[in-house]
Amino acid sequence: MSKRKRVLFVSFVLAIGLTMAAVPGATAQSSVTVTAESGTVDLGTETETHSVTVENRGNNSVSLDISSPSGIDVDPEQRSVPGESTRTIDLDISGDDDASGGTVTVSAGGDSDSFQVDRLPIAGLEDEPLDTGDVLVGGSASGEADIEELTGEGGLSYASATVVSTDPDADLGVSVSGTTLNWNVYADSGVDQHEDLEWEVQLEANGDSRTTRTVEVESRVIYPAEFGEVTLDDEMTFDEPRGSSSTITKTVDLDIENSGDLELDLDGVTAYASNRGLDVSIADRPDTIDGQSTGTVELAVTADTGLSEGTYDVTGSVSAADFSVSDASYDGTVDIEHGTELDVPSRIDLGDVPIGEPERRSTTVGESLGYNDVENLEISLEDGPDRWLTVEESPSRLAGGDSQPVVFGMAFEPDAEVGTSYEWTYVVDGDGVEEETVTVTASPVPLDLGPIRSDVSSYDGTVADRTVSMIDTMDERSRSGDVSGDDITRVLSYGSAASLYLESMETASERQTAGEYESAQREIVQAAAAYNTMTLYANELEGDAFRADSSAVVAAAESDLDAVIAEQEAYYEDRLESENVSLIEEATVQRQLARVALLQGDDERAATLESDAESAFESYTESVSAGERARQRADETWTAMEAEQFVTIAGQPLFLNPAEYDAYAERVDEMNAAYENATATFEDAGETSRAEAVTAEYEQRADALQVTRWSLFGAVAVYAALVIGIVFRTARGMYWYLRDARESVSGDFLV
Numbered sequence: 001m002s003k004r005k006r007v008l009f010v011s012f013v014l015a016i017g018l019t020m021a022a023v024p025g026a027t028a029q030s031s032v033t034v035t036a037e038s039g040t041v042d043l044g045t046e047t048e049t050h051s052v053t054v055e056n057r058g059n060n061s062v063s064l065d066i067s068s069p070s071g072i073d074v075d076p077e078q079r080s081v082p083g084e085s086t087r088t089i090d091l092d093i094s095g096d097d098d099a100s101g102g103t104v105t106v107s108a109g110g111d112s113d114s115f116q117v118d119r120l121p122i123a124g125l126e127d128e129p130l131d132t133g134d135v136l137v138g139g140s141a142s143g144e145a146d147i148e149e150l151t152g153e154g155g156l157s158y159a160s161a162t163v164v165s166t167d168p169d170a171d172l173g174v175s176v177s178g179t180t181l182n183w184n185v186y187a188d189s190g191v192d193q194h195e196d197l198e199w200e201v202q203l204e205a206n207g208d209s210r211t212t213r214t215v216e217v218e219s220r221v222i223y224p225a226e227f228g229e230v231t232l233d234d235e236m237t238f239d240e241p242r243g244s245s246s247t248i249t250k251t252v253d254l255d256i257e258n259s260g261d262l263e264l265d266l267d268g269v270t271a272y273a274s275n276r277g278l279d280v281s282i283a284d285r286p287d288t289i290d291g292q293s294t295g296t297v298e299l300a301v302t303a304d305t306g307l308s309e310g311t312y313d314v315t316g317s318v319s320a321a322d323f324s325v326s327d328a329s330y331d332g333t334v335d336i337e338h339g340t341e342l343d344v345p346s347r348i349d350l351g352d353v354p355i356g357e358p359e360r361r362s363t364t365v366g367e368s369l370g371y372n373d374v375e376n377l378e379i380s381l382e383d384g385p386d387r388w389l390t391v392e393e394s395p396s397r398l399a400g401g402d403s404q405p406v407v408f409g410m411a412f413e414p415d416a417e418v419g420t421s422y423e424w425t426y427v428v429d430g431d432g433v434e435e436e437t438v439t440v441t442a443s444p445v446p447l448d449l450g451p452i453r454s455d456v457s458s459y460d461g462t463v464a465d466r467t468v469s470m471i472d473t474m475d476e477r478s479r480s481g482d483v484s485g486d487d488i489t490r491v492l493s494y495g496s497a498a499s500l501y502l503e504s505m506e507t508a509s510e511r512q513t514a515g516e517y518e519s520a521q522r523e524i525v526q527a528a529a530a531y532n533t534m535t536l537y538a539n540e541l542e543g544d545a546f547r548a549d550s551s552a553v554v555a556a557a558e559s560d561l562d563a564v565i566a567e568q569e570a571y572y573e574d575r576l577e578s579e580n581v582s583l584i585e586e587a588t589v590q591r592q593l594a595r596v597a598l599l600q601g602d603d604e605r606a607a608t609l610e611s612d613a614e615s616a617f618e619s620y621t622e623s624v625s626a627g628e629r630a631r632q633r634a635d636e637t638w639t640a641m642e643a644e645q646f647v648t649i650a651g652q653p654l655f656l657n658p659a660e661y662d663a664y665a666e667r668v669d670e671m672n673a674a675y676e677n678a679t680a681t682f683e684d685a686g687e688t689s690r691a692e693a694v695t696a697e698y699e700q701r702a703d704a705l706q707v708t709r710w711s712l713f714g715a716v717a718v719y720a721a722l723v724i725g726i727v728f729r730t731a732r733g734m735y736w737y738l739r740d741a742r743e744s745v746s747g748d749f750l751v
Contacts, residue, residue, distance in 0.1 A: 001175065018688055031058035032081075032109025042520055043072070043101065044120040044210030046598030047094040052076075052106045052113065055086040062091070062109035073100025074740060081108065097122050098150040100548055101483055120211050121149050121257060122158040123203040125181070129216035134261065135170070135197070137221050138189040147179040149204065155207050164214065165200035172199045172217060187221050193261070195221045225291065226325055228259030232314055232332020242370030242401060246624045247302050252285055253333055254297040256318055261291040265321035269297050272337065274313045276629050277304035278334070306621025311335050319487040337659055338371035340433045343403065350410050350442035357449070359410035359442065360530050362500065365395065366403025369529070374398040374430040379406065384424030386410050389440060391426070393529065398430070405529040408440060409493070416444035449474065452495045459502040462556035467498040467548040494537040494550065501530035502558060508564050517571045531557050624690075627681035631694050634674035637667050638701055647706065655708035668705060 033055040041050050057060050061082045068074045075092040093104070101119040105112055125145050149156035161174045161181055162389040169191045173184040187197070197219040205211040234252035254271070258264040265288055270282040279302040289295035299314070309706040310344035317329045343366040348635075355361045367374050379394045388411060395404035416422075421443045449471055456467045474491040504527035511520035534557060538550035645660050648655035655664060675698040 015602070030110050032056050034108050034110045034111045036106060036115045037112040039091055039560040040114075040116040040118055040342060041104075042120055043093060043095050043099065043117050044208065045122060045213045046090050046210055050091050050093055050104075050115060051088050052087045052091060053086065054081045056083055056109060057628070058079045058109065059083040065107040066091075066104065068104045069102030069117065071096035071103065073105070074104055076106075084099060095119065097124060098152070100151050100153055115655060119153050120150040120208055121153065121205040122151050122211055122213060123147050123159040123205040123543060124213065124498075125215055129218050130181075130183075132217060132219045133182060134220050134222040135185045135187045136262075137187050137223055138184040138192050140184060141219070142182070142184040144183065145181045147176065147181050160204045162202045162204075163199055164202045164502070165198075167197045169195060169201055170197045170219065170221070172197075172201075174201055176672060183217070183556070185219050189217075191221045192718075193221060193223045197221065198750045222261035222291075223259070224324070224457050225258055225260040225262045225264035225289075225320065225322065226280065226326035227264075227318060228257030229257055230256075230257070230318055230330035231255045232299070232330060232334070234332075235335035235337060236303065237339045238303075238305060239341065239366055240305075240373055242305050245305065246621075246690065247304055249300055249302045251298045254299050254302055254316075254330075255294050255330065256289060256297060256328075257294045258289040263291060264325065266295065266318065267321040269316065269320045270318075270643050271299050271314055271316040273301075273334075274315070275307070276632065277307045277314050277625050278302070278314075280316075296583070301338060303680065304621065304625055306517070306625060307336055309336055309338050319414075321744055324407075339369050340372040340374060340400075342366070342374070342398075342428055342433055342436045343368040344428050344436040344438050346436075346438060348408065348438060348440045350408075352445040353410050353412055353442045353445050354449075354492075355412045355416055356492070357411070357452070358490070358496060359494055359498050360392070360407055360500070360533060361408045362526060363417050364403040364404050365397045365398065365406050365437075367400050367433075370401030372400050372432065372710055374400075374433050377428070377430040379426050379428050382425045382427045384440075385422055388416065388422070389424050389442065392530075398613065405525065407529060407533065410442055411493070412444040414487055419443065419544070421444075426683045438623070439729055449492075452492065452499060455499040455500065459506065461502075461560075463553050463560070464502055466553045466556075467495055470546055470549045470553075471495055473549075481507065490537045490540050491546065494534055494541070494556045494626050497530045497533035498553065498557075501527050501534060504530060505560060505564065512567055513565065517568060520564075520568065524561075527561060527564070531561055539721045609743045623681055624687055627678045627687070627694075630678035630681060631697075634671045634678065634698070637671040637674065641667050641671075654711035655706055664708075671701070734751075 012145070028054075033057075035053045037051045037053075039050075041048050054062070054064070059081045063080045064076055064078075066074045066076065072093065072095045072439045075094075077090045077092070078087065081087045081089075090105075091106070095101075099119065101117045103114050104117055105114045119700065124147070125263075127145075130145055132141060132143060137517070147156070147159045156179060158178055159176050159181075161176050163172050163174055166172065170185060170187045175182045181201075181203075185197070199217040200214050202212050202214050203218055231253045232252065236248075236250035236252060238248050240248050254269070256266070256269075266286060269282050269285055273280045281300045281302075283298040283300035287296045295317075296739075301314075314332045314334055316331065316332075319327045319328050321326075343364075345363050348361055348363060350359050350361055365377070365379070375397050377396055378457050379391050379396055390409045391406065392409040393405060393407035393459075418669045421441055424440045426438050426440065427435050429436060453468060453471045455470065455702040456462075462670060470491055487700060490611070508520045508523035508527060511517070531554075534555055538554050541550055542548055568674065583672050633647075641664070642648065642653060645664050646655060648654070675694065678694050681697070682694060684687075
């Protein structure tokens with residue numbers, strides 16, 4: 001080759017090389033070709049198939065790599081293509097209901113190809129499954145739901161709906177108006193309450209079967225309002241003093257269940273007690289009771305205080321405003337318990353107590369209700385110093401409604417800190433009663449005999465004079481230092497008891513003189529307690545001077561006390577002998593006489609009187625119950641007359657049927673006798689206010705009866721006028737008939 005030709009060849013080769021360098025891939029042609037089937041895939045709810053051809057000219061197999069829009073799933077029938085082969089691979093294409101379309105790219109061996117996936121409109125509901133709510137058993141419910149296009153591509157013009165799965169206990173009907181699903185549910189009769197109902201509905205968009213999808217529809221069966229359990233199982237406690245009233249009213253709860261699901265309109269509630277000593281009325285009730293809930297009706301139970309403890313039956317019924325709801329009746333019980341309550345002062349302040357000077361303070365502990373006795377009564381120290389203050393006198397039992405004195409003894413010793421306030425807390429407890437506490441406070445101060453001397457010297461008589469003499473003697477001996485601490489305590493305690501005795505006796509005498517014997521009773525009991533304390537310390541005093549004075553004081557005090565006790569006894573005896581004493585007054589007087597007997601030391605007579613008092617209380621209770629029964633008989637007779645014989649016009653009963661007069665007169669006599677019996681019984685028992693109430697009711701109904709008598713006279717007059725009119729009309733007709741008959745016989749009518 002010539003030089004020129006070599007240059008041209010080299011130039012040609014270089015030109016070819018530069019040209020190949022300028023063209024991408026020209027130096028390394030791919031050995032794999034990926035070719036997707038032409039056209040667009042219209043994807044609905046079903047799986048669509050699209051193919052791709054992969055030509056692998058290389059020696060090694062290549063793998064497919066597929067990218068697709070979110071929610072679009074592309075599943076090839078094989079994932080790799082062997083070397084030196086060509087494969088046409090089917091791609092299964094599916095999508096989530098809310099997935100949009102887009103481009104699918106298939107890659108292999110460095111080559112790729114794409115095709116477009118378009119989503120058809122997919123119909124769905126905003127909330128799935130569709131909850132149609134509650135449907136009444138044997139009834140129907142309807143509603144609508146918006147049908148929306150799920151993919152976000154738009155293009156939903158209309159839809160159709162078909163029920164493809166039914167519930168055996170209910171029917172579901174569906175229809176579509178544009179993009180609105182109308183539904184109607186009907187629940188069969190006899191379906192269980194709260195049973196869940198389920199259906200499947202198939203939606204189709206724009207009439208294209210490729211877009212069909214199934215949605216679930218749910219509902220629940222509910223029941224109309226109906227009465228469930230009606231229960232009364234409550235208790236009432238007699239926690240008011242027995243003598244303060246003949247009856248006690250408490251509120252108990254009647255629970256009414258609405259076992260249905262709809263609201264129940266409560267229309268009426270009745271309650272009756274089988275025992276005549278128990279009266280039940282409706283105090284308060286709800287107007288409505290929510291479904292599946294319980295309403296509470298408050299029953300006012302008025303019980304005679306003479307009723308014994310136990311369970312008492314109450315019956316009644318409840319009704320609803322909706323007549324389709326059946327009434328319900330109930331049998332309930334009220335458990336009556338007799339309360340027991342301690343009457344204890346919460347605080348006793350002894351104030352400043354001179355060191356070495358005994359201080360005695362008497363109070364009372366009682367049972368305030370009067371139903372039960374309190375046994376094993378104990379007064380024990382719970383908190384405070386275990387010295388200086390003691391309980392010197394206290395009862396071991398309390399009769400129901402009775403009270404007994406409790407005496408605290410206070411004596412500070414020289415080691416007590418002056419100016420310090422000491423506090424003691426005592427617990428008062430007994431069988432079957434809630435414990436009470438009483439707090440006693442006292443502050444020690446230096447010994448000062450002046451106040452007690454001043455208190456006692458303000459009274460006249462042997463008790464006061466000789467007690468002052470004892471105080472003066474103690475004052476002289478204490479100044480000279482010739483006295484023991486025990487003597488100081490005894491004399492000061494003696495003087496304090498004497499001061500209390502004198503004050504109580506003076507007050508008792510004043511009240512007896514004024515005729516206030518009931519008020520004097522408490523003062524006499526207190527004077528007796530003080531006298532006992534004086535006697536106790538008189539026996540412990542040492543020294544001739546103290547003994548001489550104390551003996552004279554005790555003798556005079558005993559004589560004076562016996563005199564006021566005797567006068568008190570005479571007063572109560574006169575009360576018992578009085579002809580106009582009521583049963584409750586008799587019981588009270590018997591109890592007061594029992595206390596007087598205890599003061600006199602006659603325990604046997606006191607027990608007898610206490611027993612008589614209990615019997616009188618029982619008679620009182622029986623009398624009140626009898627009076628109430630008589631009043632109820634009168635009320636029942638009046639109610640029967642209103643229902644069977646009277647015609648009520650503008651609230652006024654009228655009697656218009658003379659044929660019922662005998663029955664009317666008999667019932668009037670029965671009612672009059674019952675009211676008179678009730679009034680007399682209440683007055684005998686001492687229940688004046690109750691007797692007045694019954695009398696007022698009787699007078700009101702007697703006035704109404706007077707009007708009924710006048711209405712009867714008017715009715716008789718009207719009936720008589722009607723009879724006379726009928727007779728006159730009949731006679732007139734007979735006259736004209738006879739006249740016409742005579743004319744027809746005589747022929748006068750031809751003239």
